[in-house]
Amino acid sequence: MFSKDAQKEPKVIGFLIVPEFSMMAFTSSIEPLRAANRLSGRTLYFWKVLSLDGETVYASNGVGVTADAALTEKPALDTLVVCAGLQANAYSTPPLLGILRDYARTGATLGSVCTGSHLLARAGLLDGHRCTIHWEDVEGFAENFPDLDITATLFEIDRNRYTCSGGTAPLDMMIFGIAADHGRELAINVAEQLLHNFVRVPHDTQRMPIKHRTGLNQPKLLAAIAHMEAYIETPLSIGNIADATQVSARQLERLFRVKLGKTPTRYYLEIRLNRAKLLLMQTTMPIIQVAVATGFTSASHFSKAYKELFGQSPSAERELSLVLAPSQAS
Structure with a gap:
């Protein structure tokens, strides 16, 4: 899987870390390879940590990781995995994107974890391939790259492109x-070594079921929330949601008040506003488009509701996200 040559040992994998990368996703990528080497008694995999300039890179948790080499040196690799995290778009510089394209031209496998998909997409390397990204970024990613085949699965393997949601x-x-590469037995032994007792498959979804996210156990209420999450841009009426979940509007109102302490209308509004916040932070969509994408027909209503929930206007949220984002090199 990690090399065009199935028999090659060791397969050489480069991990490109960009500032504010996800430490969890990075270590989760390397540890299975280390365990495979240890349990097999052979060096099946060899990895190099790369940064654009070869210098130390700091993860989103503030921990610095020393690079083995600079990406600009273009070390020989079978696979290059882009590890990113917060503000991935800010690091899509022409030199970095150009080198990614160079590796693609040589036939190397290219992958990403967490928000590294942004950089592969910016380089045009996900065109015509299924891909995924962390669930929190799916909406913004789809807005920025509307022609890509984006899924909400744990990971996607489409020919020589591997994308993974992160965490x-x-x-x-x-x-x-x-x-x-080496058979199911070794893979199971690796999972057990890492105390990873339930190995998920590519088509598994990223997010926990609503039941686990909310701590609720009322089927009608869970069904109502699922309908709300499915209809963000074109919100349903509470009456329609009640009909779809086969309860009366009054019963639905009571369920929300008793179990969640708020009306279904308020709960639905907060779902939409939280989606709007992600779009404001992760895309360059005009604010009015963000409003429309989250079911608001009035800019003033959107701004008022947003400020009431988050304590600042949509425009202030956008300005803050731009201030916090590192400047892009040209």
Whole structure:
């Protein structure tokens, strides 16, 4: 899986870390490879940590990781995995994107974890491939790259492109790859070594079921919330949601008040506003487009509701996200 040559040992994998990368996704990518080497008694995988300039890079948790080499040196690799996190778009500089394209031209496998998909997409390397990204970024990613085939799965393997949602999902992707390269037995042993007792497969969804996210156990209420999450841009009426969940509007109102302490209308509004916040922070969509994408027909209503929930206007949120974002090199 990690090389065009199935018999090659060791397969050489480069991990490109960009500032504010996700430490969890990075370590979850490397540890299965280390365990595979240890348990097999052979060097099946060799990895190099790369940064654009070869210098130390700091993760989003503030921990610095020393690079083995600079990406600009273009070391020989079978696979290059882009590890990103917060503000990934800010690091899509022409030199970095150009080198990614160079590796693609040589036939190297290209992958990403967490928000690294942004950089592969900016380089045009996900065109015609299924891909995924962390669930929090899916909406913004789809707005920025409307022609891509984007899923909300844990990871996607489409020919020589591997994209992974992040968090602990790289564990699953790497174990899947070890199984493809060296068989199921070694992969299972790696999972057990890492106390990863339930190995997920590519088509598993990223987010917890609503039941686990909310702590609720009322089927009608869970169904109502699922309908709300599915209809953000074109919100349903509470009456329509009640009909779809086969309860009366009055019963639905009572369920929300008793279990969640708020009306269904308020709960639905907060779902939409939280989606709007992600779009404001992760895309360059005009604010009026963000409003429309989250079901508001009036800019003034959107601004008032947003400020009431978050304590600042949509325009202030956008300005803050721009201030916090590192400047892009030209």
